Amino acid sequence: MNAPSLGTERAVLREAVARALRAPSEHNTQPWRWVLGDDHVDLHVDRSRRLHFTDELGHGALLACGCALHHLRVTLASEGWASAVRHQPETDGRPLARVRIRPIDGDVDATSARHAAAIPARRTDRRRFTGREVPVDVLESLDDAARPYGGVLHLAYGTHRALIAEAMREAAGRQREHVGYAAELEQWTHRYAGARDGIPASARLDGPPPSYRDLVLRWFPRGSLRQPRGGGDHEDASVLAVLTAVDEGPVSVLRAGEALSAVLLEATARGLGTTPITQVLEVPETRERVRHLVVGAHRPPVCVLRLGWPDPFGEPLPATPRRPLDQVLTET
Ligand SMILES: Cc1cc2nc3c(=O)[nH]c(=O)nc-3n(C[C@H](O)[C@H](O)[C@H](O)COP(=O)(O)O)c2cc1C
Incomplete structure (x- = not known):
């Protein structure tokens, strides 16, 4: 003992x-x-x-x-x-x-x-992942990690993935036109000197919104993070998964947060890179589409996850502040 x-x-x-x-x-x-x-x-x-x-x-x-x-x-x-x-x-x-x-x-x-x-x-890694597939047994272990907290991880392949990717592009377009969204983005990406919160430039990719195959990630302005240079050309083979909660009550969502942490830490322990994505669930229309067309109406989606193998030639990501x-x- x-x-x-x-x-x-x-x-x-x-x-x-x-x-x-x-x-x-x-x-x-x-x-x-x-x-x-x-x-x-x-x-x-x-x-x-x-x-x-x-x-x-x-x-x-x-x-x-x-x-x-x-x-x-x-x-x-x-x-x-x-x-x-x-x-x-x-x-x-x-x-x-x-x-x-x-x-x-x-x-x-x-x-x-x-x-x-x-x-x-x-770390939250928004860079291109390698073209190596994520095996099903690894993905199943992530679902196992979520279950004790009432979470279920729904893997999205084929049509379901395409629907999420399309909904993500639409959510990004709608949020871009929202003044309040833009103000919060600015506020949390440009902190006063010495602040120990917000997303630092070192965690935001430079250039336009990161885009991998059909997927466009949330855009954070004026970043300094670069894509890995070595390793040759490959397609990002990351998988999309949707984490759902028991219901929309605050206790279920809090517990889904525990499930999210369990999934992210299990993935990290297995060497996977992870990007949690909630943008597509923040716009009512795209949220409903993911709920009804991808996971079924009975469980609310709370977070989309992008999971893939980080490029071995990539720089280590610095930790974000706390x-x-x-x-x-x-x-x-
Ligand atoms: C509930 C939740 C939603 C998030 N949504 C997004 C998102 O839509 N896009 C994104 O790039 N990162 C997203 N993130 C990642 C955060 O930006 C990240 O956790 C934070 O900046 C701290 O960095 P770290 O995860 O590397 O410690 C989300 C994280 C959480 C917990």
């Missing part, structure tokens, strides 16, 4: 929150707020950091909070602590989630340990 790390529960939880800061979030807004007590930590969504025009439904903020919660829990598990979580809608000042811990009685779960180890290596712990954690 692995003994839990030394230290009080408060210290263990504080350290785990620090590691959970690496969770992904739309436009790197980091819309989470943690409140630490002696025997628990509470997770709140920070509404002041919501993308009101881009993320009208507020799903993006909840997904990011779910990712942070999953990062926290696998970190705790990898250190020998089991977590019990109460999820709830955030009403009347109650938290989205309250996490309590106790030492694990037995071995550390191997999946949690693998996912915790992948946290520092995970706000310091004392800006997101309050101690009671």
Whole structure:
């Protein structure tokens, strides 16, 4: 049996929150707020950091909070602590989630340990992936990672992929005409000096919107990231998958965020590159099309994922910044 790390529960939880800061979030807004007590930590969504025009439904903020919660829990598990979580809608000042811990009685779960180890290596990669196919058993392992959190990963090939790609182009066109969308894009890609949030130029490709086969990704202006130079010509063989939630309630979407984190970390552990994509789900018409034509009406789509093998000749992607712990954690 692995003994839990030394230290009080408060210290263990504080350290785990620090590691959970690496969770992904739309436009790197980091819309989470943690409140630490002696025997628990509470997770709140920070509404002041919501993308009101881009993320009208507020799903993006909840997904990011779910990712942070999953990062926290696998970190705790990898250190020998089991977590019990109460999820709830955030009403009347109650938290989205309250996490309590106790030492694990037995071995550390191997999946949690693998996912915790992948946290520092995970990046959103918007560059061209290689022409190497992603095997079905690898993709199935990503679906397995999502299921404990109520998530299902629907793989989109052939007509379904073409429908998503077309819907993505249309969503991008519609958002381009929206003044509020453009303002938020500008705000989160051009931060004041010393800011530790937003998408830095080093994570944004230079030039026009990145386009691979039929796929055009969300455009971020004036980036400095370059496509890999070596490796010769190849077609990006990335796969598209759609993550769905149980329903559209806040608890289901929060849990789908945990599923998203599990999928991204499992993919990272397997050496895959990942791009989470919600743009196509932010425009009501294209969202409905993906829901009805690709995944079926009974489960709402919450995130599209692009998954592929990174080019071995590509430069390592620098980590995007994160706000310091004392800006997101309050101690009671
Ligand atoms: C819910 C969610 C939605 C996202 N949507 C997009 C998207 O549509 N296009 C994109 O290029 N990146 C998207 N991202 C990636 C974020 O921009 C990225 O996580 C953030 O900038 C931090 O960078 P990192 O993931 O490399 O740590 C999304 C991430 C999350 C969690």
